[in-house]
Amino acid sequence: MKKRIVAGLAALHLLFILLSNLYTSYDTYCAYYEVPKDSAFCKVVKASLGNKALCYYARYTGASTGFGYFAPNVKSPTSLNCLYRGEDIQPTFNSSEAALRYDNLINALIENVNGDKLPQHEWEKKIMLTKQHYNELVFRNIASKLLSDNQLAPDAVNMQLNFVRHLPLHDARLGKTLDNPLFTVQQLKLTINNESNIN
Amino acid sequence: MKAILTKYLGEGRHTNDWLGFLRISVAVFALLHFLSIQADFDLLYSYDGLVQPDILDAMQGGTVPTMVDLQAFLVKAIPGITYNGVLQFFRFFYMIALSCLALGLFTRLSAFFSLLTQLMLMNSIHFFEYGADSFTTILLFYCLAFPVGRVMSLDNRLFKSAKQLHEGTAIVCLRLLQLHLCIVYFIGGFDKVVGENWRNGEAFWKAVTSHNMLQLIDLSILKNTPFFLIGGWLTVLVEMLYPIMIHIPKTRKLWLCLTIGMHLGIIVFLGLSFFATLMILFNLAAFYVPYTKRKALPRQQYRMVQTEPVLATG
Numbered sequence: 001m002k003k004r005i006v007a008g009l010a011a012l013h014l015l016f017i018l019l020s021n022l023y024t025s026y027d028t029y030c031a032y033y034e035v036p037k038d039s040a041f042c043k044v045v046k047a048s049l050g051n052k053a054l055c056y057y058a059r060y061t062g063a064s065t066g067f068g069y070f071a072p073n074v075k076s077p078t079s080l081n082c083l084y085r086g087e088d089i090q091p092t093f094n095s096s097e098a099a100l101r102y103d104n105l106i107n108a109l110i111e112n113v114n115g116d117k118l119p120q121h122e123w124e125k126k127i128m129l130t131k132q133h134y135n136e137l138v139f140r141n142i143a144s145k146l147l148s149d150n151q152l153a154p155d156a157v158n159m160q161l162n163f164v165r166h167l168p169l170h171d172a173r174l175g176k177t178l179d180n181p182l183f184t185v186q187q188l189k190l191t192i193n194n195e196s197n198i199n
Numbered sequence: 200m201k202a203i204l205t206k207y208l209g210e211g212r213h214t215n216d217w218l219g220f221l222r223i224s225v226a227v228f229a230l231l232h233f234l235s236i237q238a239d240f241d242l243l244y245s246y247d248g249l250v251q252p253d254i255l256d257a258m259q260g261g262t263v264p265t266m267v268d269l270q271a272f273l274v275k276a277i278p279g280i281t282y283n284g285v286l287q288f289f290r291f292f293y294m295i296a297l298s299c300l301a302l303g304l305f306t307r308l309s310a311f312f313s314l315l316t317q318l319m320l321m322n323s324i325h326f327f328e329y330g331a332d333s334f335t336t337i338l339l340f341y342c343l344a345f346p347v348g349r350v351m352s353l354d355n356r357l358f359k360s361a362k363q364l365h366e367g368t369a370i371v372c373l374r375l376l377q378l379h380l381c382i383v384y385f386i387g388g389f390d391k392v393v394g395e396n397w398r399n400g401e402a403f404w405k406a407v408t409s410h411n412m413l414q415l416i417d418l419s420i421l422k423n424t425p426f427f428l429i430g431g432w433l434t435v436l437v438e439m440l441y442p443i444m445i446h447i448p449k450t451r452k453l454w455l456c457l458t459i460g461m462h463l464g465i466i467v468f469l470g471l472s473f474f475a476t477l478m479i480l481f482n483l484a485a486f487y488v489p490y491t492k493r494k495a496l497p498r499q500q501y502r503m504v505q506t507e508p509v510l511a512t513g
């Protein structure tokens with residue numbers, strides 16, 4: 001009897017993982033090929049996954065983790081440049097793991113600013129603006145920390161959030177090169193002062 | 200269908216050592232992963248770090264409390280408690296919980312606290328989170344749900360009244376772990392094959408050249424060969440065929456080697472050493488350790504109870 005109960009719970013858990021991942025795959029596919037998300041099945045799955053209790057379950061069990069790593073395309077590397085009087089200042093980490101986590105922060109900031117897609121609706125514009133303001137807040141924090149760590153006088157800094165473009169295989173075979181690999185997604189000129197790092 | 204299910208969930212010829220392996224490897228991994236950021240802990244977590252905790256907090260989902268939430272909650276009960284005090288407490292508490300889990304001491308309780316603290320610590324810096332953290336959550340949850348404390352644990356030695364390992368439950372847990380891993384790879388391969396860049400070699404080229412963090416090997420010299428085309432397709436095939444090939448005894452070891460090879464490639468070319476190591480451990484726990492032959496250890500070592508099959512054969 002115990003085995004049957006455990007098997008039933010395991011089956012439900014797996015079903016949840018499968019459905020949430022199939023939905024994520026469909027979502028990624030639609031975004032990648034810019035096709036409308038009009039599958040009735042996926043609408044039902046999305047509505048079910050949005051249930052509050054299931055959200056908690058998913059978070060505490062890791063069941064909503066998406067597995068489409070490096071798919072459908074490998075993302076370009078990213079960079080956040082803090083230009084202070086023409087010099088790029090970068091944080092120094094004692095471990096490669098912390099540096100890797102910092103890269104994840106930059107990726108998250110890039111996702112916030114929605115690159116080349118223009119918002120279609122008013123609510124999309126509001127969300128985008130909020131996220132841009134949020135990025136600005138994070139930039140200020142980072143810039144302030146970098147200036148303080150490097151014992152630099154408060155001044156204007158230019159923060160650049162970039163994609164690092166990579167030469168496609170086809171072009172590499174033709175012997176082409178990239179003149180400027182940086183593609184700036186968001187750029188802000190900030191004034192950092194002594195009073196606070198979130199001015 | 201019933202017969203297939205009965206056979207699949209029936210007690211086969213595998214050992215239950217995988218339960219101990221899963222617990223010890225996940226706990227030690229999580230501990231090392233956490234220790235690896237200790238030198239930069241303040242940069243990630245403190246108010247003197249790169250991003251202030253309450254700014255990070257503003258964009259988190261709200262399902263898991265963060266260190267900021269906890270401090271705000273605890274200060275009502277313990278006036279004067281600081282953010283740093285709460286952070287330092289959970290920093291060490293997490294390491295203690297993981298150590299107890301690795302040793303199999305108060306296993307279920309230590310798994311519970313390890314999972315909860317891991318979620319809270321990672322949610323506090325959710326913008327710094329990545330795949331290795333999500334998989335740690337998954338596997339710590341399995342350490343909580345599965346009877347991992349019944350094998351190779353201090354609980355078994357110290358507490359004579361420890362419950363027996365329920366053989367039927369153990370096999371269902373193993374199948375859950377295995378099927379979860381099959382979904383991971385199938386979805387991973389499926390999502391890749393959808394994009395044309397994995398089919399024409401561009402994505403593989405980009406993965407091994409643009410993210411070449413360790414700079415150990417430069418494969419760009421192979422740009423005029425079909426290496427990247429083959430590499431892209433091989434990655435997709437290894438992942439998509441994983442659920443089938445790993446379940447066939449004759450191809451299991453080959454597929455395990457191919458999969459582990461793929462993760463070693465991730466370490467070398469993408470620098471994601473902790474993520475890849477965790478995936479290798481996940482694979483070994485699910486498809487290698489259960490099928491290793493046990494030497495001279497009687498099955499009674501685990502104090503098992505035999506149970507009825509999950510379904511009657513029909």
